[in-house]
Amino acid sequence: MSLNREEVIKLENKWIAPVFHRRPVVAVRGRDAILWDANGKQYVDCMAGYGAAFLGHCNPKVVEAVKAQAEKLLACHGSIYAEARAELLKQIERIAPKGLRKIFLSNSGTEAVELAFKAARKYTGKREIIAMMRGFHGKTLGALSATWNPKYRAPFEPLLPGVKFVPYGKAEKVREAVTPDTAAIIVEPVQGEGGIYVAPEGYLEELREICDQHGIILIFDEIQTGFGRTGRLFAYEHWNVLPDILCLAKAAGSGVPIGVTLTPDEVLGGFSIGEHSSTFSGNPLACAAAAATIEVLVEGRLWEKAEALGSLFKGLLSRMAEKYRVVREVRGLGLMLGVEYRFDILDVLNGLLERGVITLSSGTRILRFLPPVSITEAQIEYVVEKLEECTRLLEEGKMKS
Secondary structure, eight states: OOSOHHHHHHHHHHHSOSOSOOOSOOEEEEEBTEEEETTSOEEEESSTTTTTOTTOBTOHHHHHHHHHHHTTOSOOOTTSOOHHHHHHHHHHHHHOOTTOOEEEEESSHHHHHHHHHHHHHHHHSOOEEEEETTOOOOSSHHHHHTOOOHHHHGGGOSOOTTEEEEOTTOHHHHHHHOOTTEEEEEEOSEETTTTOEEOOTTHHHHHHHHHHHHTOEEEEEOTTTTTTTTSSSSGGGGTTOOOSEEEEOGGGGTTSOOEEEEEOHHHHTTOOTTSSOOTTTTOHHHHHHHHHHHHHHHHTTHHHHHHHHHHHHHHHHHHHHTTOTTEEEEEEETTEEEEEESSOOHHHHHHHHHTTEEOEEETTTEEEEOOOTTOOHHHHHHHHHHHHHHHHHHHTTSSOO
């Protein structure tokens, strides 16, 4: 390492905009579910780049693909055909939901959502968007307009007009919000940032029915749930409900930035040249990473492994939760799990960090676990053991609440 720990922290604090909640860890290396800091300490990483490193840090096949592509071609605008882009499209063709046969490649999840809104408005000729309370779709102005939490929205208003928020899981409230000018309904099958809330049974089916009845575009934001995380390749498969537009990112590139928007042919196929583009759309390096990611995921059927590991993890968390009054609920699907407490969990987060576990939060009272599928059973047991230590201290009043 050319810079020491203190130099790294000093430089980032000096130059990076103060928009991240910082933790006192300087990451230098990762492999599978383990992250090493500048002092050589290792952590079981249940954050995994906010879910981006689903295969694990530095998956060998992804690293090999990125290295090989870096030696051939790094930049290629979408106005020129590219071999790496075509290779990714071949892999997407293996997994694309039936009927969603037109794709735009972007750089992030928020960009995937931005295009979804543009596509819905252009295709329907309507303007309104119905989004969900607790929903999170990104922080660029369009996606932010459908992100519920006022702390993200208020400083930047006015935002995109015509966005309505209704309670998550309440299809009747969606019906009440629909007007002749409703273009799209956007929903996460499992709300991530909002607190790991899983769609109730029948909810997504009713949304599909509402959209079919009124000519509305149904958008599934699977930026966090896609590519195996919930125990299915895509989370919508738990309910067998197909959206009109599917937004993907995070795990798609194993840490290399890429976003994917999939639609029926007539939706994106109706765009004219120049109506939507991006300098880095289909970047060769990102495409190589994503193609390798999909290949590893599909050949190993890793969503099945995520389902099994998630069942173990959730079971251990649930048994722990039964012992402590400070824990309200454990919920989630696959390797997308949340533990809700009755008190602020900042000290639990910090306590876990001291014990070699990195996790993240949803709000102030919910711990969120997004570990890679390469996490071992022993590592899961270690995480729960350390969480129980912190929870016991919280209940005994020996840890701040």
